[in-house]
Amino acid sequence: MYLAALSERIGDPGVMALIGLFVGLLFGGFAQRSQFCLRASTVEFWRGTLGPRTAIWLIVFGVALFGVQLLFAYGQLETESVRQISSAGTMSGAIIGGAMFGAGMILARGCASRLLVLSATGNLRSFVTGLILTVAAQASLRGALSPARTQLSSLWIIDPETRNLMEVLPAYSGIFIGLAILAVAAYAAKRYKLSSWAIFGGVGVGVAVVLGWWLTAILASNSFEVVPVQSVSFTGPSADTLMTLINEPHITFTFGLGLVPGVFLGSFLASIIAGDFHIETFSENAPLPRYIIGAILMGFGSMLAGGCAVGAGVTGGAVLALTAWVALLFMWLVAGATDYFVDRPKAQT
Secondary structure (H helix, E strand, O other): OOHHHHHHHHHHHHHHHHHHHHHHHHHHHHHHHHHHOOHHHHHHOOOOOOOHHHHHHHHHHHHHHHHHHHHHHHHOOOOHHHHHOOOOOHHHHHHHHHHHHHHHHHHHHOHHHHHHHOOOOOOOHHHHHHHHHHHHHHHHHHHHHHHHHHHHHHOOOOOHHHHHHHHHOOOHHHHHHHHHHHHHHHHHHOOOOHHHHHHHHHHHHHHHHHHHHHHHHHHHOOOOOOOOOOOOOHHHHHHHHHHHHHHHHOOOOOHHHHHHHHHHHHHHHHHHOOOOOEEEEEEEOOOOHHHHHHHHHHHHHHHHHHOOHHHHHHHHHOOHHHHHHHHHHHHHHHHHHHHHHHHHHHHHH
16 A cells, blocks of 8 residues: 555656665665675585585575465465566577576676675676676667577577466475475575574575565556566666666666665665775786676676576576576586686686
């Protein structure tokens, strides 16, 4: 009811932007404190350790999956309103895009969300890499790279019934899978003695994803206009935000336009409070060409896969979209292979 009243005063787009800002503040602050990062957990996993970074990632994914599936179970989220499971999807995009993104996040030493979070803590490497990623994503979405993306996406298309795993799995499977993942995460958190802040931060990141789905669904159900039901994702919203700021004289408010600055501000405030803010630049051990290649691979790969490590992997995975799970799988597999061939030899010398 409060969202409906607010919508009457400032309009649906303004409310969507405020929801994005709120969710972004939570995500940014909690991600900064927990050091949530798919790339770090992937490296840890493939080097043979179910360690603290893997535990944090499992906490985030488990909370998001469990919470979003509860929304479905209690009728707070409808299948028809979620684009990831109500429309056709591209399996070829998930496979190829996920693989490209996995390789890219190893080269850039961070996924799209991590780059944005680190940028706010004074890491200029992440800031520059994030800008390149955003430009590559925009070129893949509407620019020179879009024909290649379209061609690769069309190689293997699946219908909504196949894409929606809730149509295939027994009822409430998502809730039980989420609980199982949280059980493994709890074991890892205890074994590796995660700090209370890390655990709380991981839970907070997962809750932010759930809140994005829930709050936009509430607004959509009370609006006479078509309101997209969505949650946290980064490459598409980052590209749209950048293009809006440099191309549009009048800003059109969207969820993403609130989310991206919200994440940046949340991470910045958390780093200031914790005393973690410091300037970092490129160096001999962090060469610029490596980051450029990684950013381009992630920008194109995320647009092809339907989202980044968070947008597809966590947000899409939480609604049990088959393409999201496939994209996440190939992110993990190719990231592990890239680390093995590129970074592990250096670690052993």
